[in-house]
Amino acid sequence: MAGRSQIWHRILGLAALATAGVAADAAASEPTPAATGAAICRAAEVGLQVLGSGGPIAEGSRAGTSYAVWIDGRAQLLVDAGPGSFIRFGEAGLKVSDLKAIALSHFHGDHSAGLAGILNSGSFEASQEPLVLIGPAAAAPFPGAAGFITAQFGGENGAWSYLGGYLTGADGRRVLDIREIDAGDPVRAPTWRIALGDALSVTAIPVDHGLIPTLAFRIEAKGRTIVLAADQSDMSTGFDRETAGLEPDLLVAHHVIPEGEGQPIGLHRPPHGIGAMAANIAPRQLVLSHNMKRSIDRLEEGLAQIAGRWPGTVTVAEDGQCFVL
Template identity: 40%
Template structure:
């Protein structure tokens, strides 16, 4: 009951790098925008909401990537409307990327939304549930918020249904999903230690915006996904030289620089900025500049960023 309606996506398939690269002149940059709903991590001392991003087309919010704590408040501040969302994409299901989903679902009850909500995220592994299981555990009949079960098991009260899709964790395999004529999605597994995780590329009105999510780049798969993206959102959770568990879970700035050189984004947006990387922007940029000489933006909550021509 949690599979997506067939006409809303193309089944997962292995794509060539060439098929992912969009011609930059096709990007309708004046129609597309990225807004940062949450630029922080799981801390309560960084004065930031946790990870979340909103992609709009013609001033209508269409795609949300992650829904970390505080993102629902900034969604309201942005002026976006839940009924306009085509899909919510999860890079992974850590609390700082998913905690506000119940708030969005409950709030949708008070809107005129009638179309099903697509939710995409990674399949499960020995540590994390799949995205479909996550939806069941939250909203199913035995879930934490079982009083909202009509969103997954429709009845006479149901205005719409959550349609959840698991993205396979097969290494180096790109999953392709077509939402409509304006928007298509690609995802690829990435390494975030033991956590099931994927990176995303959103192609919208000829523009492409790619998200690393939290990753170590151990798989070295993101470059295949994000080549020539108009915007890349990379997570800058640790400073150069960090070690231990943090370095096994996250990219160092030098890794981000190598990725940016490989993918050649029009703009590189650094987000998921935690206390250990805040205040180190000069050093972080210097490391990235060893590899990439393009536009670098250190993200703050509610920043609005438009694609730039290559």
């Protein structure tokens, strides 16, 4: 037979459960940051929404790198699709059928591992328009854009060959119009401009990210300019030359490493390098994304390094955030 205190504990437990239920209901009815950001971007002529503001390590609630460019109420360009971007894509109410293009900066998992899930979602939408897919050309051990897609959706050996319509047009799928960009020379860094109708263009600029073929993107949308610098080291001299004095509306830099010894500076710019990049490009505002625990833990020091080289407005991006341009 239960004693008095045991019964009392049971009553308290039930009360706690009931309170938790109420809290869960309240949380469910609150819009997510990505839904709030989407409402802001949808109302703007041009906006950049950060779908994923994190990096390759699962260390919090940030999705891997992903951005959506909104024009006239629709997200028309997706840049990168890191893990978790599928969830932000849904929270923001995005549709694959609204996209004119998907651009992938490189084939590290934190930038590309969410793509299959997003395209799988798109297979439930009706659209016959080709879908432009921009990505770097192959350099072993990394595939090029075509190899990356074929390995997933190709007829014979593709992991998800049931979605092969993305290559053939079968089953009412949008055929991926794959544009491979040679990213092999980050010093010479010739640029490739791809027009996506009258209001939108994407210019791919090779950058230095160690031995990984990687592209930064300059996006022109209805007279606004966005530079997504991608993962790049200080040795991206061609990118520096191509973007010098550009004065874009927005520069997004990847805040991967803190300042100091022992950091992989052959792959990424430390904060002083981000400051130098901003000073060279002269954006209206600078957004730090690809935020990792190691860089966020030393944020004040990093911001001081940036401010020492470039005095403008810096925002540390969160998932879902919309920047109206």
